[in-house]
Amino acid sequence: MARIVGSIMSTHVPAIANALDRHDETDPYWKPFFDGYEAVHAWLREVQPDVAVIFHNDHGMNFFLDKMPTFAVGCAPEYRHGDEGWGIPTVDPYPGHPDLSWHLAETLVGDEFDVTTCQEMLVDHAVTNPMKLLWPDGGVPIVPVTVNTVMFPYPSAKRCFALGEATGRAISSYDAVPDLRVVMIGSGGLSHQLEGERAGFINKSFDLRFVESLTDDPRWATQFSGEDLVKETGSQGVELLMWLAARAALIGTVRRVTWNYHIPISNTAAGTLVLEPTA
Amino acid sequence: MGEQVATSQQEAALGEETERHSIPGTIIFDGTEAKRGYGLNKMCFSFNEEANRNAFLADEDGYCRRYGLTEAQRDAISRRDVLALLELGGHPYYLAKFAGIFHLDVQDLGAMQTGLSKEEFKARLVEAGK
Ligand SMILES: [Fe+2]
Numbered sequence: 001m002a003r004i005v006g007s008i009m010s011t012h013v014p015a016i017a018n019a020l021d022r023h024d025e026t027d028p029y030w031k032p033f034f035d036g037y038e039a040v041h042a043w044l045r046e047v048q049p050d051v052a053v054i055f056h057n058d059h060g061m062n063f064f065l066d067k068m069p070t071f072a073v074g075c076a077p078e079y080r081h082g083d084e085g086w087g088i089p090t091v092d093p094y095p096g097h098p099d100l101s102w103h104l105a106e107t108l109v110g111d112e113f114d115v116t117t118c119q120e121m122l123v124d125h126a127v128t129n130p131m132k133l134l135w136p137d138g139g140v141p142i143v144p145v146t147v148n149t150v151m152f153p154y155p156s157a158k159r160c161f162a163l164g165e166a167t168g169r170a171i172s173s174y175d176a177v178p179d180l181r182v183v184m185i186g187s188g189g190l191s192h193q194l195e196g197e198r199a200g201f202i203n204k205s206f207d208l209r210f211v212e213s214l215t216d217d218p219r220w221a222t223q224f225s226g227e228d229l230v231k232e233t234g235s236q237g238v239e240l241l242m243w244l245a246a247r248a249a250l251i252g253t254v255r256r257v258t259w260n261y262h263i264p265i266s267n268t269a270a271g272t273l274v275l276e277p278t279a
Numbered sequence: 280m281g282e283q284v285a286t287s288q289q290e291a292a293l294g295e296e297t298e299r300h301s302i303p304g305t306i307i308f309d310g311t312e313a314k315r316g317y318g319l320n321k322m323c324f325s326f327n328e329e330a331n332r333n334a335f336l337a338d339e340d341g342y343c344r345r346y347g348l349t350e351a352q353r354d355a356i357s358r359r360d361v362l363a364l365l366e367l368g369g370h371p372y373y374l375a376k377f378a379g380i381f382h383l384d385v386q387d388l389g390a391m392q393t394g395l396s397k398e399e400f401k402a403r404l405v406e407a408g409k
Contacts, residue, residue: 015384060372064324065313085326086379150372152309195371196362198304199389200400202407231302235371263408264401267385 002100002174005047006257006276007184007246008040009214012056012129012239015266017088020132036260036272037133043257043274044134049183051097051141052134053104053171053249054127055164055242056187057149059084061124069116070155071163073108074123074144075101082122091128097141099176104143107170113163115145130187133272140183147245149188149238157229158222160241164248171249186246188239190261191232192268201234202269207261210240211273214247215256236268243273253278308370316368319356322346323373332380361392 019025025034061082063069078093105117123144131139145167148154155163171182190210193201210233213220221229221244229238247254257274264270306312313320322343325331335342343353355363359381364374378388390400 060324060370060376061327065317065320065370083327083329084379085332085376087382150308150370151313152307193305194375194385194388195365195392196304196306197393198302199392200403200407202404204407227301227307230305230307235305264404267389267404269407 002171002177002180002182004168004171004182004184004249004277005049006043006274007186007250008130008134009186009189009243009246009271009273009275010130010133011189011265011268011270011272012126012187013266013268013270014084014086014088014125014129016129016133017091017125020136021089030265032262033260033265033270036258036262039258039260040134040272040274043276044183047181047183047276049140049181050177051100051143051180052131052139052183052185053100053143053145053167054130054185054187055145055147055245056123056126056130056185057239057242058146059124059126060150062118062122063146063150065151068148068151069146070148071108071113072116072118072121072146073101073105074121074142074146075105075117075119076121079121079123079127079142079144081128082124084124088125091132094123094127094131094139095141097143100171100174100180100182101143103174103176104145104167104170107173108163108166111166111170113166126187130185134185145245147241149236149241152226154226154238154241156222156226157224157241157244160245161219161222161248164245165251167245168249168251184246184249186243188242189233189237190240190269190271191234191237193234194236194267196235198234200267201237202263203233203237204263204269206232207269207271210243211259211261211271214243214273214275215254218244218247247275250275250277306365312368312370314368316370318347318349319352319364319368320370320373322348323369323377326376326380335380361388
């Protein structure tokens with residue numbers, strides 16, 4: 001049986017790609033952010049995951065408004081980082097884990113989550129930046145699970161939580177590879193808004209309340225509608241849905257391994273969190 | 280009867296406007312916006328390819344017409360008016376690719392949209408952390 005070793009939640013701000021490329025890790029602007037990953041690296045060395053299942057949102061890379069699935073599961077042999085148009089450096093493709101992908105897709109549909117399957121999938125900074133932050137010199141095979149936060153209506157927080165739980169159950173029932181160790185990644189957030197007169201919106205108190213809830217009261221955020229979340233966290237702060245799903249995959253009680261929060265990175269309240277199951 | 284219809288249409292239009300801006304300074308991008316901005320967003324999505332970015336730079340208005348942009352959208356593109364583009368159905372993720380052609384980062388865009396200088400905008404972000 002496969003086992004989920006824990007969940008890593010991480011901001012994916014595009015500017016991180018440039019900072020990594022320039023080796024700005026110790027630059028005063030970036031240091032408080034990058035320092036947060038040292039404890040994550042130590043934890044990863046300890047738990048040694050074989051594969052990462054990533055909840056992420058697409059930013060106009062693999063999907064356009066012509067076809068916009070609410071939930072999609074990557075079932076590709078590899079995931080290529082496409083040209084995002086604004087000049088961030090592209091990274092080498094990440095290998096997939098198609099067997100786990102198909103198991104996940106089939107089990108989720110069996111569990112009444114009608115996901116779109118993608119045998120070809122380009123990825124953007126929402127996959128590549130967390131991967132580079134977590135594994136600066138390499139990585140593990142990945143299974144991306146895409147959640148629509150491009151156009152309303154988004155799946156509700158309640159639904160994302162349920163998707164996370166179903167994903168956790170599906171992974172636990174995977175037995176094609178003995179003792180496969182899986183790490184969950186929730187990519188995005190925390191509060192930020194890029195567009196409109198409200199650009200630059202950040203809500204520290206909401207972010208902190210949300211992160212607090214993930215440990216002991218994980219369903220707390222499921223009370224909010226999509227519009228509530230835009231109001232509280234900014235248009236793109238809704239990416240906390242990825243954190244919520246990644247937390248929900250750890251069915252049962254959890255312990256906080258590490259947590260770092262820094263404002264601002266680019267226009268964003270940057271957060272890095274690791275939770276592991278206590279069972 | 281005719282008057283009543285007109286009134287309810289006005290109310291519907293007003294209702295839509297209210298809903299569009301129920302969060303100040305924010306447009307909820309839903310099906311209405313997706314329909315309004317389809318050509319504009321499709322053009323911006325095409326900027327994921329370098330050849331298309333170059334084709335746009337070589338003939339901006341011609342490139343816009345190929346994607347069926349409205350006159351108002353073409354005008355807002357030519358003026359690099361991000362707030363107007365948002366009002367005309369532009370989606371922030373796709374518009375970012377348009378802005379990227381001119382090497383504008385998100386702080387440049389934040390400053391443009393809020394009427395602040397870039398330094399003021401960055402200072403506001405730092406302030407949010409305190
Ligand atoms: Fe994002």
